[in-house]
Each structure stands twice: as structure tokens, then as C-alpha cells.
Amino acid sequence: MSLVLRGLCVHHAQAAKSALDDVTLSIAQGEQIALIGPSGAGKTTLLHTLAGAIRPASGEFSAFGTSPWKLSHAGRHQLRARFFLAPQTPPLPPRQRVVTAVLAGCLPQWSFWQAISSLIRPGDADAASDALARFNLQDKLYARVDRLSGGERQRCGLARLLVSQASVLLVDEPLSALDPALSLQTLNVLQQEASNRCATLVCSLHQVELARRHFPRLIGLRDGQVVFDAVRDDVTDAMVEALYQNASGITAGADVTDLMAGARC
Amino acid sequence: MLILLWPMLVFSEFKPWILFEAQSLQASWQFLASFVPPAHSGEFLQLLMVATWQTVAIATAGLTLALLCAIPLALLATESLSISMLETGRMRLAGGLIRQAARWLLVLLRSVPELVWALLFVRIVGLGPTAGVLAIALTYGGMLGKVYAEILDSSDVHGTETLLKNGSGRLAALFYGALPEAAPELVSYTTYRWECAIRGSVVMGFVGAGGLGQRMDESLKMLAGDEVASMLIIFVLLVGAADWVSTSLRKRLG
Numbered sequence: 001m002s003l004v005l006r007g008l009c010v011h012h013a014q015a016a017k018s019a020l021d022d023v024t025l026s027i028a029q030g031e032q033i034a035l036i037g038p039s040g041a042g043k044t045t046l047l048h049t050l051a052g053a054i055r056p057a058s059g060e061f062s063a064f065g066t067s068p069w070k071l072s073h074a075g076r077h078q079l080r081a082r083f084f085l086a087p088q089t090p091p092l093p094p095r096q097r098v099v100t101a102v103l104a105g106c107l108p109q110w111s112f113w114q115a116i117s118s119l120i121r122p123g124d125a126d127a128a129s130d131a132l133a134r135f136n137l138q139d140k141l142y143a144r145v146d147r148l149s150g151g152e153r154q155r156c157g158l159a160r161l162l163v164s165q166a167s168v169l170l171v172d173e174p175l176s177a178l179d180p181a182l183s184l185q186t187l188n189v190l191q192q193e194a195s196n197r198c199a200t201l202v203c204s205l206h207q208v209e210l211a212r213r214h215f216p217r218l219i220g221l222r223d224g225q226v227v228f229d230a231v232r233d234d235v236t237d238a239m240v241e242a243l244y245q246n247a248s249g250i251t252a253g254a255d256v257t258d259l260m261a262g263a264r265c
Numbered sequence: 266m267l268i269l270l271w272p273m274l275v276f277s278e279f280k281p282w283i284l285f286e287a288q289s290l291q292a293s294w295q296f297l298a299s300f301v302p303p304a305h306s307g308e309f310l311q312l313l314m315v316a317t318w319q320t321v322a323i324a325t326a327g328l329t330l331a332l333l334c335a336i337p338l339a340l341l342a343t344e345s346l347s348i349s350m351l352e353t354g355r356m357r358l359a360g361g362l363i364r365q366a367a368r369w370l371l372v373l374l375r376s377v378p379e380l381v382w383a384l385l386f387v388r389i390v391g392l393g394p395t396a397g398v399l400a401i402a403l404t405y406g407g408m409l410g411k412v413y414a415e416i417l418d419s420s421d422v423h424g425t426e427t428l429l430k431n432g433s434g435r436l437a438a439l440f441y442g443a444l445p446e447a448a449p450e451l452v453s454y455t456t457y458r459w460e461c462a463i464r465g466s467v468v469m470g471f472v473g474a475g476g477l478g479q480r481m482d483e484s485l486k487m488l489a490g491d492e493v494a495s496m497l498i499i500f501v502l503l504v505g506a507a508d509w510v511s512t513s514l515r516k517r518l519g
Contacts, residue, residue: 013354053430055352073357077348080432091427093445095519104441107433115437164431 002029002200003050003168008059010045010224018057019045021224027200029167032191034211035204036240037221038247043204044088046221047170050202051085052076063168081108084166088173090157094146098137098156101145102128105160124163131162134189150177155186162193169194171203175210183207187214208240222247299490303498310495312480317499320476323394323469324462327401331462332455334374334406339413341367345422345443346435367410375407383469397466397474404465405458412454420447449518456511463503 003026010020020042027033035043048054049061052068061069063083068076084105092101099122106124107115114123122128125141132138135155140148148156154177161169171190175183187203187210194201205211211218218235220227220243227243228235283289304310342364344350349357356364379400386396425442429435444451470478477496484492 048430051430053351073349077432080430083431085427085430087423087427089423091424091442093421093424093442095448096441096445100441104428104433105431107428107437107441108431110437112434112436115434115440119440166431 001026002064003027004060004062005049006060008049008061009057010042010049010054011057012045017224019224020049020056022059023224023226025219025226025229027202029200030195030198031217032194032201032215033203033217033219034215035202035219035221036206036208036211036243037227038244041221041247042224043221044172045224047085047172047202047204050168051083051170052080053085082166083168083170084161084164086157086161086169086171086174088176090153092145092153092157094144096145098132098140098143098145098148099125099128101156102131102159102163105162105164109165127163128159131159132156134162134193135159135186151179151182154178155182158186158190161190166199167197168200169202171201173204173206175205175207183210212240296488296490299488300494302491303494304489304491305495309492313477313495313499316477316480317503319394320463320466320470320478321503323397323466323474323476324401324459327398327466328405328455328459328462330398330402331405331409331458334402335409335413338367338371338406338410339417340439342371342410342414343417345417345420345425346429346439348429348435351426351429368414371407371410371414373407374403375405375411377404379404379465380469380472383472383474387473392473392475394475397469397476400469400474401462401465405462409455409458413451416447416450416454417443420450422446449515452514452518453511456507456514460504460507460511463507464500467500 005023005025008020008023009018011018023046035046037043045054049056050063052061052063055069061067063079066079068079071079100119103118103122103124106118106127110118110123117123129138129141132141135158137152137155137159140152140156145153145156154174158171158174161171169190174186174190178186190201190203191214193199203211203215212232212235216232217230218232219229220235220239222243228239230239340346344356344364347356347360347364349355349360382400382403383396386399390396390399420443422443424446425438428438428442433441466474466476467478467481470476470480471482473479477499481493481496484496
């Protein structure tokens with residue numbers, strides 16, 4: 001098992017209740033997992049915890065046989081290069097050129113001088129171009145990030161994932177700004193890339209149907225707890241419906257099936 | 266109120282009507298009238314150009330030295346590049362101590378006005394531009410460092426944070442995440458400080474730190490209004506030039 005969580009709790013500073021509550025999971029190298037659940041269920045927190053970016057309040061977390069939080073500060077930071085965390089909003093500075101923004105995925109491997117010289121003359125423009133081409137964005141290579149549309153920006157952020165050398169890919173709602181056709185294409189690229197490099201892919205999604213169709217294993221989260229963790233065939237409509245039923249912030253009278261239809265499109 | 270204020274005014278010899286007495290009116294008028302036309306003899310202009318050049322050089326050299334001390338201190342003082350802040354929302358003890366030390370050093374540097382530094386340095390290194398350069402370097406180092414750190418902290422840190430979470434080094438994250446976000450603000454503040462340094466070096470000239478200020482001090486003492494007028498025109502031109510530099514740099518960084 002490459003990633004193991006046991007009884008893990010995470011508190012955000014200044015928050016009343018814990019973001020993750022007693023989460024136990026084990027994930028093998030190369031697995032592809034969809035993370036589903038209502039908004040505020042803790043999907044993002046779980047991804048950040050898996051990336052070693054948030055220190056859990058209690059419980060055990062081990063990655064590749066070591067426990068990141070028992071390592072030294074520097075050792076833990078080195079371990080982070082093996083993870084790639086793609087946040088929901090693309091983390092691209094608006095005034096940066098696309099090629100620089102994509103090649104930032106190589107930073108953990110590059111020396112500082114390589115990084116600086118790449119700002120002047122892109123270090124590996126071909127790799128960036130290839131990565132963008134897989135999302136049909138190769139003609140944007142030298143455009144500025146603020147000239148891209150929302151969907152283009154999102155895929156540009158994922159192109160950074162393609163140039164990184166991480167072996168665990170943690171992707172937070174990669175399809176939130178994409179139309180259905182692009183969603184499908186983007187998801188395919190992510191899954192292909194993960195299986196090509198035998199990387200683990202954990203992907204949080206609001207498109208439940210896509211998740212059920214494309215991912216062999218689904219984890220349902222709600223209120224910081226794992227509601228179900230099952231292979232695709234074992235996940236029933238009833239389980240999914242219960243997961244989203246009366247999710248926080250929705251009045252009891254709201255029609256959940258309407259909500260589900262919305263989630264599917 | 267008046268009862269309270271009156272003795273104070275008497276005590277401080279506040280006599281505004283003196284301004285309007287015939288004698289002082291005439292003196293002011295004579296001084297002001299001598300402003301036009303501004304002095305423009307070839308010899309004086311040459312002198313003025315040398316002094317202007319010296320002032321700009323003092324400001325630029327001072328600011329360059331200030332940058333050398335401000336940039337490292339700002340990087341130590343900013344919270345946006347802290348990895349432990351991301352992990353737990355708190356800084357590690359060692360990191361926190363270093364950060365606090367950097368902040369205190371910045372406070373120390375900028376809490377002494379440049380004029381006071383200049384007076385001190387005139388005593389140590391003697392009359393001349395060196396005192397002005399060192400005074401600007403210290404005070405402006407403190408100001409630039411503090412504001413750089415605050416600009417970095419208050420700009421959008423999402424990009425920087427993500428790079429750090431993915432394992433990039435802190436300096437690399439600075440160049441790929443924080444600087445593209447904050448560069449225009451940093452540049453505009455730096456050129457504004459350059460403008461202030463030009464003004465500051467003029468003031469310090471009065472205490473003997475060279476440049477336009479020293480010339481102006483002499484002209485004022487000799488009541489040579491035409492020379493003062495030419496110098497004031499030069500000030501306006503210098504500040505205008507600094508403004509133009511700032512605008513064009515910002516436009517390029519867009």
C-alpha cells in the first residue's frame with residue numbers, strides 16, 4: 001500500500017468542527033479513485049492531507065512506507081515532489097506566460113539556477129508544448145495566462161501535472177469549468193497519464209455519473225467522514241442518493257432528485 | 266478655548282500680522298521678484314547640472330545599497346514563503362524567531378530618519394555625498410524591506426502556496442508564483458522610493474551631504490532668488506522624470 005490513512009482527523013485553524021473525522025483508507029500504487037460527496041464534505045482537505053500539505057491533528061498517515069510527519073522539515077518537503085496536487089482554481093499568476101506556468105511543474109526537479117534560466121529562455125519548451133497539445137492548447141504556448149478562458153486556464157493547470165514527475169496525482173475538481181465534451185477528453189488524458197506512468201490518481205468530482213463510469217473505485221465523503229469506499233460495481237444509486245441527501249445548507253424540502261440531475265450534467 | 270489658547274499664542278510669539286507689515290511684505294516681494302527670471306548663465310547652469318547629477322547619483326547609489334539590504338530582509342520577514350505556515354497555520358519556532366528578528370532589524374533601520382543618519386555620517390565620514398548615500402541606504406533599506414514583505418504577504422498567494430505544496434523550493438516559488446503576482450506593485454513602490462530618495466538627498470544636502478541641497482543652502486543664504494528658482498524647476502523636472510520612469514515600467518510589466 002503506497003498511501004495509508006488510519007483514524008485520521010484534520011482540524012482547520014479557527015474552525016469549530018473537524019474537516020476530516022476518523023478517516024481510514026489505504027490506497028495502492030497505480031489505483032484510480034474518484035472522491036465524491038456534497039460541497040464541504042472534506043474532499044479538498046483529504047486531497048491536501050494526502051499531499052502532505054496539511055498536518056493532521058491526530059491519526060496516522062504514511063506514504064511510500066514512511067510517515068511524512070515524522071520526517072524532518074526538509075525530508076518532508078523532498079517527499080512532496082512525489083505528489084502533485086492540482087487545486088480546483090488553477091494556481092496560475094495572470095501575468096505569467098503559459099509556457100512558464102506549465103514548466104513550473106518541473107520546479108521540484110530543477111535546481112534554482114535551472115529555474116531562473118528557464119524564466120529567461122524556457123528550459124523545456126517542447127515538454128510544455130506536448131503537454132498542452134494533449135489538451136489542444138499547443139497554440140497558447142506563448143500566450144499570457146490572463147488571455148485564456150476559464151476552461152483553458154483549468155486545462156493549462158493540468159498540463160503542469162503532465163510535465164511533473166510525481167507518482168501520486170491528486171486532482172481537485174478538474175472539470176468544474178469545462179463543457180461535457182471537454183470534461184470527457186480531459187478526464188481521459190488524466191487517466192491515461194496516470195496509467196502510463198503507473199501513478200496513483202485521486203480525483204474529486206461533482207459529476208457523479210462520470211465518476212461511476214470512469215473510475216474503478218469510489219470514495220464517498222460527507223461531513224469529513226468516509227460514507228462508503230467501494231469498487232464501482234458495488235456502488236448503488238441508493239448509496240449515492242443517500243450521500244447527497246439533505247446535505248448541509250439545503251432545506252429538508254428541497255428535491256434531491258433535481259439536485260442529482262444537476263450534478264450529473 | 267480662546268482663554269486657553271491665548272497665553273500659548275503669546276508665549277510662542279505667534280504674530281501673524283508681522284507677515285503683513287510693510288517692511289516684511291517688501292522683503293518677501295523683493296525675494297520673490299528676484300525669482301524671475303531664473304538664473305540661466307552658462308556657468309551657473311553647468312554648476313547646477315553637476316549638482317543635479319550628484320543628487321541623482323546619491324539617490325540611485327543609496328537606493329541600490331538599500332535594495333541590497335531590503336531584499337534579503339523582506340524575504341526573511343514575509344510569511345508568504347513559509348512552508349510551516351501552510352502545514353499547520355503556525356510558524357516553526359526557528360522560522361518565527363528569524364522572521365521576528367528580520368522585522369525588528371527593519372524597524373530599527375527605518376525608525377531613524379535619514380536626516381539623522383546623515384548628520385551622524387557627516388560626523389563619521391566627513392562632508393560630502395558618501396554620508397548621503399549611507400543615510401539613504403539605511404533608512405530606505407528599512408522602508409523597502411517592510412513594504413516588500415507586506416506586498417508579498419497581501420498579494421494573491423494561491424500560486425505560491427500550490428508550488429510549495431508540490432515540493433518546489435522557496436526561492437523558485439518566489440520567482441514563479443509570488444513575483445509575477447506582485448511585480449508591478451514592487452516596481453512602482455521602488456520607483457516612488459527613488460523619487461523620495463531624490464528629495465531626501467536634497468534635504469540632506471543642507472546638512473552638508475552634497476548635491477543640489479548644498480547648492481540651494483548656499484543660494485538661500487545669499488538670498489539669490491533666481492538661483493533658487495532654477496533649482497526648484499530642476500526638482501519638478503526630476504520628480505516628473507521619476508514619475509515617467511515608474512509609469513513606463515509599470516506599463517511594460519502590465
